[in-house]
Amino acid sequence: xxxxxxxxxxxxxxxxxxxxxxxxxxxxxxxxxxxxxxxxxxxxxxxxxxxxxxxxxxxxxxxxxxxxxxxxxxx
Amino acid sequence: xxxxxxxxxxxxxxxxxxxxxxxxxxxxxxxxxxxxxxxxxxxxxxxxxxxxxxxxxxxxxxxxxxxxxxxxxxxxxxxxxxxxxxxxxxxxxxxxxxxxxxxxxxxxxxxxxxxxxxxxxxxxxxxxxxxxx
Numbered sequence: 001x002x003x004x005x006x007x008x009x010x011x012x013x014x015x016x017x018x019x020x021x022x023x024x025x026x027x028x029x030x031x032x033x034x035x036x037x038x039x040x041x042x043x044x045x046x047x048x049x050x051x052x053x054x055x056x057x058x059x060x061x062x063x064x065x066x067x068x069x070x071x072x073x074x075x
Numbered sequence: 076x077x078x079x080x081x082x083x084x085x086x087x088x089x090x091x092x093x094x095x096x097x098x099x100x101x102x103x104x105x106x107x108x109x110x111x112x113x114x115x116x117x118x119x120x121x122x123x124x125x126x127x128x129x130x131x132x133x134x135x136x137x138x139x140x141x142x143x144x145x146x147x148x149x150x151x152x153x154x155x156x157x158x159x160x161x162x163x164x165x166x167x168x169x170x171x172x173x174x175x176x177x178x179x180x181x182x183x184x185x186x187x188x189x190x191x192x193x194x195x196x197x198x199x200x201x202x203x204x205x206x207x208x
Contacts (some may be wrong), residue, residue: 047166
């Protein structure tokens with residue numbers, strides 16, 4: 001089961017220059033809330049920004065990670 | 076890829092998205108949301124008195140599977156306006172707060188209207204699974 005630190009490090013490893021703050025929303029290890037700031041988001045729509053983050057986790061979203069609530073911005 | 080196989084669930088979803096200007100795929104119904112994220116998204120739409128079609132994805136797991144394959148978006152809810160994916164709960168809530176949601180929907184946003192205060196205006200939910208033979 002992923003924890004908040006695991007999710008943070010995977011986002012930061014996968015998206016160049018990204019900084020992520022992740023909290024376990026419910027304490028249950030399956031609902032997370034993340035704020036991700038990455039220069040790679042520049043010029044992308046919100047949908048595209050969120051997709052970049054969701055893509056890090058693939059099928060785990062909706063599986064072991066029941067929910068990953070996102071706020072993204074370029075800087 | 077699946078051209079040789081008919082896919083009635085995906086076809087029904089694509090038809091629903093095409094035929095409804097504003098359509099929300101959610102867990103539960105607007106009157107009885109089965110998930111907090113769906114509830115928040117419904118509340119944002121209702122706060123704007125938006126008219127929208129709603130599809131409950133829970134009765135048949137294929138609906139969620141095919142919807143996500145079609146939209147390339149992994150989570151529920153999903154809001155479509157004029158055939159385009161607008162976002163899920165996070166994006167819809169952000170757009171509600173910034174006033175962009177009203178703009179996308181072509182509606183006026185009254186000041187100070189909190190989502191929780193809204194009266195429901197949605198019609199009967201669509202039943203995709205009932206349209207499948």
